Amino acid sequence: MDGVHLLGEWYGCPAETPEFTRADALRKLCLDVARAAGLTVVGDAFHQFVPQGVTGTVLLAESHLAIHTWPEYGFVTVDVYVCNLATDNSAKAERLFRALESALKPQRARFQTIHRGGKDE
């Protein structure tokens, strides 16, 4: 099952962004940008940490999005993983990833792409 997994580490995210600190705001953003990217949402779970921080995942028909925020460090990690069962979803994954990055505005970022699955040899 061929697929692509985008991994981001975002530093220096502005503390005043509501999506960075509040689970309800981050959930809405993730669902909105996943659908706008053309991906199919089949479930989600978000958790608000106290005093701060959010962790959440969106289940996609194409695989998943996972995001974790640490407002005390200005830090976020993001995973967007899509499989390419019926069609190549790589461009949709990239669109989702970049939409989240635009919303959370990291000053510095690390990024890597991993190929998942492939032939059973």
Next chain:
Amino acid sequence: MDGVHLLGEWYGCPAETPEFTRADALRKLCLDVARAAGLTVVGDAFHQFVPQGVTGTVLLAESHLAIHTWPEYGFVTVDVYVCNLATDNSAKAERLFRALESALKPQRARFQTIHRGGKDE
């Protein structure tokens, strides 16, 4: 935010394993082994595909577990990501990963470990 991310691709998983095909069984397994590994569950979402296949995530205080099954190909992908905020959770992540592997019994596997986060340079 230092962390470790374990990625598995499992091939040749036996079709008769209930956890491989049924969302309720896979959810119970994931929650049980996450807790048994000493990790803290803060939420979850699982989805049953029709006619087959399951996708699910468990939110952890330490980050997340994500799993996708494709019974028609005998194939599973697994992600276990833990951050090491207060303590090194790497051994717990490894324990969780190996418990899932024991349950789903792949005949062949690929495995990689990725370091997440680290210093903001």
